[in-house]
Amino acid sequence: MLISVVSPVYGCKGCLDELHARLVQTLESLTDSFEIILVNDASPDAPWELIKDLAQRDKRVKGINLSRNFGQHYALRAGLDHSKGDWVIVMDCDLQCDPAEIIKLYEKAKEGYDVVFTKLKQKREPYFKALTSEMFYNVYNYLTGMKIEKSLSSMNIANRRVVEVIRSMKEHHQVHFLFLKWAGFRSAIVEIDHNKRFAGKSSYDFKKRIRLAVNTFLTFSDKPLRLAIRLGFYLSCVSAVFMAYKIIESLLHGHQVLGWASLIASIFFSTGLIISVLGVVGLYVGKIFEEVKDRPLYVAKDLLNINE
Structure with a gap:
């Protein structure tokens, strides 16, 4: 059973060594066969050399270096396209979601679910950011008629069949967890802790969040x-x-x-x-x-x- 972990890398070079160590510790407790795919989305802190070093020391680490900054969801798509796992886990590289939570996701998936999402018990983010996030979900649910739970994180696990369906979606506006919701496979949600960033800072300012919201509304609803x-x-x-x-x-x-x-x-x-x-x-x-x-x-x- 091959497990793939895909993580876009942007602005968190200081997290990579710790991310690798925690992922290896967690994944080795689940299987002998896994891969860690790190996708450098032209990060300004130049993490590619460190990714090359990790890949040289551990052949289970695979690296993808994008030619420019395409955006988080496109970097994630690059990782999905090159993944081989029977189960594919996606997560951010900032360690706000602890890799140890993968065990919880995998155990839940083995109960017969195609997709397992994660919900944050308590989000560690400023009030204004939390407010705009809640407004986004409310508007999205209204425009699409879907029901997206608030406080969902970007960390999730999906089986190969689901990943291939997501890969077949060629839209130029990619939002992975919304594609997973739209696909309609049998899913579950587990709660996880939300930790402080291990290093670096978020690159999603208010302007980028507005642009992402508008593009998402236009992509998913008429x-x-x-x-x-x-x-x-x-x-x-x-x-x-x-x-x-x-x-x-x-x-x-x-x-x-x-x-x-x-x-x-x-x-x-x-x-x-x-x-x-x-x-x-x-x-x-x-x-x-x-x-x-x-x-x-x-x-x-x-x-x-x-x-x-």
């Missing part, structure tokens, strides 16, 4: 378009009723229809609404443009201990 149509229909109905009311009032009471200020305000309002709706449509057209170019999701510059 509901914004349907909401725009519904809003336009409601406003048309309200406008028609108001116009009918003013015409009847004028005919019955002889009132003149006045209000240049209100007319100008309504024109500006309707124009702004039209531009907003066109913007939503433009975002979807932009996503279509990304997809039809059919570029590779990532470019791997160097491979270590990986046979193509």
Whole structure:
């Protein structure tokens, strides 16, 4: 039984030695056959030399060096594409999720589950970040009609059949754990502790989180378009009723229809609404443009201990 662990590496070079040691200790208690795939996503702290050193000392460590910074989920996809395990575990390299928790995931998976997610008992993050995270899940659940539990972490385990399904998804916006949820395989959730980062700091600032959220909403749902149509229909109905009311009032009471200020305000309002709706449509057209170019999701510059 081969187990693969895939971990994107960005901004956490100081974690790698400890990550390797803990993973080896945990995985050796489960199986004699495993691989640790570390994917360097052009990290600014230059971890590739350390990954090369780890791969030289331990042939079970496999390295992928991307040609530039493609993003966490694309680095993760690179690792999945080169994994060979019957079970594949994905986790961040910052050790906020302890590799020892892999035992808990694996034992749960053996109960007959295809996928096992992890839920953090208590998130160690600033209030504002926790608030925006909760807002993301609420909006995502509303737009997609799915039910994604809050406080899910990026650490999970999936069997080979599930991984191959995920690999067949060629969308240019990749969010691994949401793909796992969408695929609909039999799944379970286990609770794990959320630790402080062993080294480094998160690269997800507010701007990146907003961009990720918008791209995710556009990728997984067309509901914004349907909401725009519904809003336009409601406003048309309200406008028609108001116009009918003013015409009847004028005919019955002889009132003149006045209000240049209100007319100008309504024109500006309707124009702004039209531009907003066109913007939503433009975002979807932009996503279509990304997809039809059919570029590779990532470019791997160097491979270590990986046979193509």
